[in-house]
Amino acid sequence: MPTLHRLTLTAALAASTIIAGAPALAQDDSVLVGHLADYTGATSFVGKQYGPGVSDAFKQINADGGIDGTMVELDTVDYAYKVPEAIAQFKKWVGNDMVALQGWGTADTEALISFVARAEIPTISGSYSAHLTDPQGKNPNTKAPAPYNFFYGPSYSDACRALVQWAAEDAKEKRTENPTFVHTGDNHPYPNAPKEACASYAEELGFTVAQPVVVPLAPGDFKAQCLTIKDSGAQYVYMGNLGGSVVSMIKSCNTVGVEAVYMGNPWAGDYQTVEAAEAQNLIFPSSTPFYGADVPGMALVKKILENGGGQVGDRPTHHYLRGICSAYYMKEAMQWAKANGGITGKNIRDGMYQKTDWVPEGLEGVCLPSTWTPEDHRGLLRVAINSGSFIDGKAVIEEIAEIDVPRREEWLGQ
Amino acid sequence: MAHVPNPRPTGDFRATYAADRTLFRTRNETMAVLAGVVLVALCPLVFGGYVLSQLILIGIYGIAALGLNVLTGMTGQISLGHGAFFGFGAFASAWISGNGIPVLIAIPLAGLMTMAVGMIFGIPAARLKGLYLAIATLASQYILQDFFARADWFTGGTYGSLAETASVFGFQLNSDARYLYLVLFWVVIAFVAVANLARTRDGRALVAVRDHYLSAEIMGINLTRYRILSFGISSFFAGIGGALYGHYLGFVSAEGFTILLSIEFLAMIIIGGLGSVSGSLLGAAFILLLPQAMEVFANGVATVVPAIAQGTAYIKQMSVGAAIILFLVLEPEGLVHRWRMTRASWKLFPFSH
Numbered sequence: 001m002p003t004l005h006r007l008t009l010t011a012a013l014a015a016s017t018i019i020a021g022a023p024a025l026a027q028d029d030s031v032l033v034g035h036l037a038d039y040t041g042a043t044s045f046v047g048k049q050y051g052p053g054v055s056d057a058f059k060q061i062n063a064d065g066g067i068d069g070t071m072v073e074l075d076t077v078d079y080a081y082k083v084p085e086a087i088a089q090f091k092k093w094v095g096n097d098m099v100a101l102q103g104w105g106t107a108d109t110e111a112l113i114s115f116v117a118r119a120e121i122p123t124i125s126g127s128y129s130a131h132l133t134d135p136q137g138k139n140p141n142t143k144a145p146a147p148y149n150f151f152y153g154p155s156y157s158d159a160c161r162a163l164v165q166w167a168a169e170d171a172k173e174k175r176t177e178n179p180t181f182v183h184t185g186d187n188h189p190y191p192n193a194p195k196e197a198c199a200s201y202a203e204e205l206g207f208t209v210a211q212p213v214v215v216p217l218a219p220g221d222f223k224a225q226c227l228t229i230k231d232s233g234a235q236y237v238y239m240g241n242l243g244g245s246v247v248s249m250i251k252s253c254n255t256v257g258v259e260a261v262y263m264g265n266p267w268a269g270d271y272q273t274v275e276a277a278e279a280q281n282l283i284f285p286s287s288t289p290f291y292g293a294d295v296p297g298m299a300l301v302k303k304i305l306e307n308g309g310g311q312v313g314d315r316p317t318h319h320y321l322r323g324i325c326s327a328y329y330m331k332e333a334m335q336w337a338k339a340n341g342g343i344t345g346k347n348i349r350d351g352m353y354q355k356t357d358w359v360p361e362g363l364e365g366v367c368l369p370s371t372w373t374p375e376d377h378r379g380l381l382r383v384a385i386n387s388g389s390f391i392d393g394k395a396v397i398e399e400i401a402e403i404d405v406p407r408r409e410e411w412l413g414q
Numbered sequence: 415m416a417h418v419p420n421p422r423p424t425g426d427f428r429a430t431y432a433a434d435r436t437l438f439r440t441r442n443e444t445m446a447v448l449a450g451v452v453l454v455a456l457c458p459l460v461f462g463g464y465v466l467s468q469l470i471l472i473g474i475y476g477i478a479a480l481g482l483n484v485l486t487g488m489t490g491q492i493s494l495g496h497g498a499f500f501g502f503g504a505f506a507s508a509w510i511s512g513n514g515i516p517v518l519i520a521i522p523l524a525g526l527m528t529m530a531v532g533m534i535f536g537i538p539a540a541r542l543k544g545l546y547l548a549i550a551t552l553a554s555q556y557i558l559q560d561f562f563a564r565a566d567w568f569t570g571g572t573y574g575s576l577a578e579t580a581s582v583f584g585f586q587l588n589s590d591a592r593y594l595y596l597v598l599f600w601v602v603i604a605f606v607a608v609a610n611l612a613r614t615r616d617g618r619a620l621v622a623v624r625d626h627y628l629s630a631e632i633m634g635i636n637l638t639r640y641r642i643l644s645f646g647i648s649s650f651f652a653g654i655g656g657a658l659y660g661h662y663l664g665f666v667s668a669e670g671f672t673i674l675l676s677i678e679f680l681a682m683i684i685i686g687g688l689g690s691v692s693g694s695l696l697g698a699a700f701i702l703l704l705p706q707a708m709e710v711f712a713n714g715v716a717t718v719v720p721a722i723a724q725g726t727a728y729i730k731q732m733s734v735g736a737a738i739i740l741f742l743v744l745e746p747e748g749l750v751h752r753w754r755m756t757r758a759s760w761k762l763f764p765f766s767h
Contacts, residue, residue: 083574084670087663088467091590095463110573111665144576187563188669189572 030071031343033058033330034093034121035102041081042217043105043190045243046267046319049312050126051076053323054102056308060300061327063307067334070343074102083108087115094119100330100348103127106190109149116148120345122333122352124150124326128266129193130157133377134413142413148345150352150372152325153287154383154405156265157414160198160238162285162383162403163263167236168205169401170261180233182210184225184249185240186217194265197414198238210234219244226253235260242267250277270317274388274395282388283400287380288321288366290397295365325367328360376412381405435613437606454598458591466590468702473597474658475698477604479682480691481651484608486680487689488617489644490624491539495551496679498558499649501671503528503656505562505569508577508666517580517661521600525653531558532649533642540638543627555673562668574667577660597658601695604651609691611647620644621689681734685741687748696749701734708733 035058037051038044058074066072075093079085086108090101101116103109103125110131116123125132128151137145154162164181171179181202185191199209210232215225226249229237237253237260239246246268253260262282264273269284289295291305292315304324305316312320333351337343340350357369370379385401428434438444458466482496507524511517535554542550562569569575580587580596587593611617622630623640631637660666678701686697712726722729745752 082670083665083667084663087665088471091467092464107574107667107669111663111667114576114664187572189574189667192572 029069030073031067031100031334032073032075032093032096032098033100033102034090034098035074035076036079036086036089036104036108037076038081038104039078041079043081043242043267045272046270046317047081047104047126049270049317049319050323051078051104052309052311053316053320054327056304056311057324057327058331059309060304060307061331067331067338067343070334070338072331072334079104079108081105081107083111087111090115094121099343099345100124100334102326102330106193107188110189113144113146113149117146120148120349122148122150122330122345122349124152124330126323126326127151127190127193128153128155128159129189130155130197130411130414131193135377136375137413138375139410139413145413146377148349150329150377150379152329152367152370152379153266153322154285154380155378156194156240157197157411158378158381158405159266159285159383160194161201161405161411162385163238163283164198164202164205164207164236165403165405166283166385166401167202167261167263168207171235176235179207179235180210181207181236181238182229182232182234183212183238183240184215184229185212185238186245187214188217191217191240191265194240197411207236215239215241215245215249217241217245219248222249222252223256225249226256226258229253229260230256230258237262239264239268243273244276246273247277250279250282266322267319269386269388270319271315271388271395271397272317274390274397278390280389284386284388285383286318286386287368287382287384288318288325290318291316291321293365297359297363297366300362301366321366325360325363328363328367329358329370332358332360376407378407378412381407437609437613451598451602455595458594463590466594468706470590470594470597470662472695472699472702473594473601474655474662475679475682475702476655476695477600477658478652478655479679479686479698480604480608480694481648481655482679483683483686483689483691483694484611484620484651485644485648487683487687487693488612488624489620489641491641491644492544492548492680493551493645493648494548494673494676494680495535495553495555495558496648496652497671497673497675497677498555498562499528499532499652500656500659500675500679501562501666501668502531502558503653504577504660504666504671505575505656506653507657508575508660509568511578511661512575517578518582518596521580521654521657521661524657525650528653528656529646529650532652533646536642536645536649539645540641552673555676559668559671562671569666569668572668574665577664577666579664580661593662597662600654600658604654605691605695608651612691616640616643624689681738683748685738685748687750690748690750693748693750696753700737700749704734704737705730 035054038047039051055074055076058072062071077089079089090112098121101121101123103123106127106129109125109127110129132146132149133155134142134145135147183195183199195212202209213225213228215222239262246264250262264284266285269282274282301321301324333348334343336351336354337347341347352372353374356371359367359369368380368382372379381404383403383405384399385403386397387400388395388397457469478500485491485493503524506527507520510520510523538550539547563572587596619635619640622635623637627637682697682701683694685700687693708730709726712729716722716726
């Protein structure tokens with residue numbers, strides 16, 4: 001290696017050491033909250049909305065004085081939806097005395113169930129898998145109880161049940177004889193989460209349930225899958241994927257002439273998807289109003305967006321609002337913990353159990369009243385059903401039903 | 415191979431073949447390796463979880479890369495399916511230990527199971543070369559990946575499976591500090607085994623297959639047998655590495671063992687040095703630490719130039735690709751060669767070679 005090269009290299013190394021070695025200014029009174037976000041991975045289409053919702057909310061929480069004076073040090077890491085990376089990151093955070101975790105995907109959240117329980121780290125995830133709702137393993141079918149896992153919103157299973165309930169009504173109105181339901185989605189934990197639960201409820205309501213169709217989570221040409229759906233004769237197609245994959249599927253299926261109602265999970269529908277797919281009557285559930293709705297809590301949402309990192313533009317989707325709700329429920333649980341023995345993982349978890357029909361202060365009308373108990377982590381069973389259509393070059397979304405899913409014992413954790 | 419001056423001091427002659435085939439070439443080298451092992455063993459007393467977790471991962475990836483180096487570096491058989499064999503080892507060990515067998519026994523058993531699977535996939539490889547072999551091993555990657563997603567009884571299907579915590583006579587290896595010793599044990603076993611393999615008749619047969627298969631065959635080397643053997647040995651170490659990885663994370667999921675991991679293993683051995691035992695470990699360390707070093711660097715630059723804060727993830731990814739390209743161009747023989755040159759220049763100072 002010539003001398004010049006060596007000099008350049010040495011200089012670069014020295015510079016990087018100096019820059020990296022600059023000590024971060026630590027807050028005296030602060031707690032660490034880990035935040036797993038997906039900005040570049042398979043679920044980044046919605047990760048780019050939900051993640052900033054969480055980080056902008058904590059920025060606002062700190063600006064408003066933190067947790068009664070304690071600042072929240074939120075460490076956001078883009079783990080690109082890779083489970084091993086999430087686990088490695090989790091271990092690193094636990095080593096730095098993390099008190100709580102804002103999680104994201106189904107695969108990593110389910111992988112971390114036993115880890116967060118062992119380390120007593122309450123987790124509010126962006127995964128709504130029903131596996132996370134049985135904290136004590138009361139249901140004999142629960143594989144692993146999840147005592148430290150929470151999420152804001154209906155579980156994938158409950159949202160899908162609500163959709164099926166709506167579809168049953170819809171089929172009656174349309175006088176469809178013997179309606180057929182089909183599950184589509186990648187062979188992945190996230191789309192698979194509600195598969196069995198939803199199919200059995202559909203059968204209970206008199207649907208014929210066709211064989212599930214595997215549709216990749218990565219966008220592509222899905223005409224072959226659409227032909228399968230067409231052959232099954234399904235009138236109601238549940239989509240377990242999100243973003244680009246849903247867009248590709250709707251377009252492919254329109255090409256091959258599938259005549260069915262498309263129903264998405266809580267992540268599969270938003271105004272961006274409706275616009276990109278030029279969809280007509282895309283049915284999807286939501287657990288917050290849409291940005292700009294006339295509710296008292298929208299003022300705080302607007303403030304959070306204005307003071308935030310500006311990653312979502314000026315018209316965020318409802319996933320951003322759910323991120324804000326996740327952050328504010330955690331904040332209030334932390335406040336309770338601080339007043340009752342200190343901000344530790346265990347106390348924060350107990351803080352989640354303190355209120356019934358709980359709405360975080362300042363977010364009235366944005367976050368719907370939720371209740372978590374030590375036996376049941378199904379915080380929210382009310383599901384708003386929306387229909388999105390592409391009309392005159394923009395998405396028009398209207399709420400068409402509100403469904404209260406029954407709190408059945410045998411559905412706990414399923 | 416570029417010429418590297420002999421590192422032996424003046425007057426240190428080899429008068430017999432046996433003396434010329436010792437495991438370590440000089441006494442100092444022996445001492446250095448032993449000191450290295452002792453230093454790593456002392457790390458838990460000094461370092462926190464982060465450094466230990468990096469050491470553990472370097473060890474785990476190092477073992478798997480070593481396996482690939484036996485196959486690609488020593489035998490000249492390219493494989494694009496190594497990541498899947500690594501995954502198979504992880505699932506196998508989780509499955510074996512889930513059926514009541516202690517983890518410490520499950521790990522070598524998983525290695526043997528992976529070896530068997532690797533040899534089955536190695537059968538067509540015995541007849542294929544070059545690009546055809548690359549595609550055949552790529553197929554094995556996809557076949558195994560699909561198997562992971564579908565074989566619920568074995569892998570837990572798309573949800574993955576939980577791997578038990580390793581324990582020694584009831585003493586749980588549930589912290590990084592404790593787990594490091596288990597990994598270190600296997601690193602020593604694996605590296606000594608392969609270093610010895612290179613000195614045996616069979617090891618030299620593998621090299622002959624790589625250097626000129628026709629000459630090797632004329633000399634009486636059974637090509638089919640040695641190619642399949644090489645696949646078996648390679649898969650065994652992939653399986654051991656995978657098993658250690660599975661128990662370290664405590665959870666095994668199919669999505670971690672994609673073609674990208676296979677490519678990463680190839681990058682490790684190319685950067686470390688094809689056919690070099692110690693190079694496998696160097697390459698694993700390099701590939702693992704480079705993204706993190708780049709992250710620290712990019713974050714450091716971002717504090718000065720806020721404009722690139724959004725791009726740190728890309729800088730990380732691109733740096734890995736750039737490093738591989740630069741290595742192929744500037745240091746085709748890998749880190750190991752650079753190290754040998756450095757050592758030779760110390761020896762010969764102040765004269766250049």
